[in-house]
Amino acid sequence: xxxxxxxxxxxxxxxxxxxxxxxxxxxxxxxxxxxxxxxxxxxxxxxxxxxxxxxxxxxxxxxxxxxxxxxxxxxxxxxxxxxxxxxxxxxxxxxxxxxxxxxxxxxxxxxxxxxxxxxxxxxxxxxxxxxxxxxxxxx
Amino acid sequence: xxxxxxxxxxxxxxxxxxxxxxxxxxxxxxxxxxxxxxxxxxxxxxxxxxxxxxxxxxxxxxxxxxxxxxxxxxxxxxxxxxxxxxxxxxxxxxxxxxxxxxxxxxxxxxxxxxxxxxxxxxxxxxxxxxxxxxxxxxx
DNA sequence: CTGCATCCTTTGGGATACTG
DNA sequence: CAGTATCCCAAAGGATGCAG
Numbered sequence: 001x002x003x004x005x006x007x008x009x010x011x012x013x014x015x016x017x018x019x020x021x022x023x024x025x026x027x028x029x030x031x032x033x034x035x036x037x038x039x040x041x042x043x044x045x046x047x048x049x050x051x052x053x054x055x056x057x058x059x060x061x062x063x064x065x066x067x068x069x070x071x072x073x074x075x076x077x078x079x080x081x082x083x084x085x086x087x088x089x090x091x092x093x094x095x096x097x098x099x100x101x102x103x104x105x106x107x108x109x110x111x112x113x114x115x116x117x118x119x120x121x122x123x124x125x126x127x128x129x130x131x132x133x134x135x136x137x138x139x
Numbered sequence: 140x141x142x143x144x145x146x147x148x149x150x151x152x153x154x155x156x157x158x159x160x161x162x163x164x165x166x167x168x169x170x171x172x173x174x175x176x177x178x179x180x181x182x183x184x185x186x187x188x189x190x191x192x193x194x195x196x197x198x199x200x201x202x203x204x205x206x207x208x209x210x211x212x213x214x215x216x217x218x219x220x221x222x223x224x225x226x227x228x229x230x231x232x233x234x235x236x237x238x239x240x241x242x243x244x245x246x247x248x249x250x251x252x253x254x255x256x257x258x259x260x261x262x263x264x265x266x267x268x269x270x271x272x273x274x275x276x277x278x
Numbered sequence: 279c280t281g282c283a284t285c286c287t288t289t290g291g292g293a294t295a296c297t298g
Numbered sequence: 299c300a301g302t303a304t305c306c307c308a309a310a311g312g313a314t315g316c317a318g
Contacts (some may be wrong), residue, residue, distance in 0.1 A: 015189060016256045019263040026271070027204030029181040029255065030261025033269055037176060038290070043313055050154060055300050065166030072292055086270050098299040099298080104223040111266050116168065117155045118257040123167025124158040127250050131174055131225050132165070177310070194280055211312055216281050235279040238318080 035086060040071060040079050042119070045105065046111055048089070052104035053082070055089065083109070163205055174225060175251065179218045181258070184244065187228065191243035194219070218222060222248070 014021050036042050040062060047053065047061040055076070060069050080103060083089045088109035094100040105113075122128070154159050175181050179201060179215050186192065186200040194215070219242055222228045227248035233239040244252075261267070 014259050014263070016185075016252065017259045017263065019260065021259070021263055024262060024265065024268065026262075026268055027182060027185070028258050028267055029185045030178070030205055031262065031267030031271055032258050033176070033178060033181060035267060037172070039169070039172060040291095042172060043166060046155075046166070046168050047312060061303095066169055068300085069292090072294090073301060074293090074303085075291060078290095088270070097298095108266065108270060110263070111261060113155065115254065115257045115261055118254045119167050119171050120153050120156045120157065122162070122250060122254055123163060123165075123170065124153070124156065124160055125250070126163065127247065128167055128170030128174060129163065129165055131227070131247060132170055179311095208312090211314090212281060213283085213313090214311060218311095220281095232280095236318095238281090240280065 002120060032115075035088075038079070039093070040075065041083060042116065044079060044083065045109055045116055046120075047086070048103060048105050048109070049113060049116070052092070054100040055101055055103070171254075174227075178216065179214065180222060180227075181223065181255065183218060184227070184248055184255055185259075187242060187244050187248070188252060191231070191241040194240050194242070197242060226260070227251070 012021060013019065036045065041047075043062055043066060044058060045066075047058055053061065055073075058080070059071050059073070059076050063069070064075070079093070080089065084091045086108070087106055090104050090106045092102045092104070094102070151160060152158065182201055182205060183197060185204075188198055192200065194212075194253070198210050198212070198215050201215070202208070211271065217229065219230070223230045223242075225247070226245055229243045229245045231241045231243070233241070
């Protein structure tokens with residue numbers, strides 16, 4: 001009973017990808033949630049994909065596709081700090097006044113872009129809007 | 140200033156995919172989190188990808204790649220119910236005793252598999268383990 | 279076996295005000 | 299402009315026990 005679980009450790013091959021996962025112990029799906037889980041992290045990657053942006057810019061960008069409410073600076077700060085510490089983002093501070101800080105995708109953040117592409121591709125079909133329509137009326 | 144934001148509404152094309160997103164209002168990344176966010180949903184899709192499984196089987200499967208602790212039935216029940224209501228899963232109840240219920244991927248759930256593949260592909264590089272190593276000691 | 283009821287703890291997210 | 303501090307609320311997750 002090999003190939004029993006894509007997420008289990010052991011000498012086996014992923015049914016989804018055909019890749020050997022024997023060297024991996026933690027389920028990528030779970031790790032993915034721990035790394036970019038939460039309301040904003042994925043969206044931040046999405047926004048920074050176009051290029052470096054400043055703290056305030058990111059905050060404003062998050063409002064656009066996020067339907068409505070602005071992100072409070074505390075939350076945004078925490079997200080950016082966490083993602084920077086995980087090595088997903090790069091933070092560049094300019095010694096000017098008023099202060100200027102630019103965030104950009106670090107290699108580890110860029111490595112997530114193929115996943116993001118697939119999510120956008122999925123979203124382009126309207127699937128996500130269909131699902132959210134029925135489950136609850138807009139959150 | 141078209142192409143300003145992959146996640147914004149309006150007549151534009153995704154920079155990530157080249158797809159027209161003008162008919163979409165909600166950012167796929169945000170919707171993705173709302174739909175499969177949380178600790179188990181993605182993993183459940185992963186597990187059911189191989190075929191229908193029963194309540195208890197799913198619970199046991201989740202332990203394997205999830206590092207350690209078992210899922211309490213209350214949580215698993217809530218996740219499965221939610222995912223079924225969103226149309227991601229199909230629930231088939233057999234009129235036998237003891238009770239037997241099989242969950243399987245519905246079309247809407249299968250539509251998420253390409254994303255899952257990309258996540259596994261990303262995980263196969265070991266990226267997720269690297270990231271989680273540095274940020275916190277396993278948790 | 280499947281799943282609900284209760285209760286509790288932890289985490290995430292938000293409002294507001296304030297500083298370098 | 300780029301954050302931090304404080305306080306608060308809601309949601310997610312977990313332990314335990316019970317029921318069809």
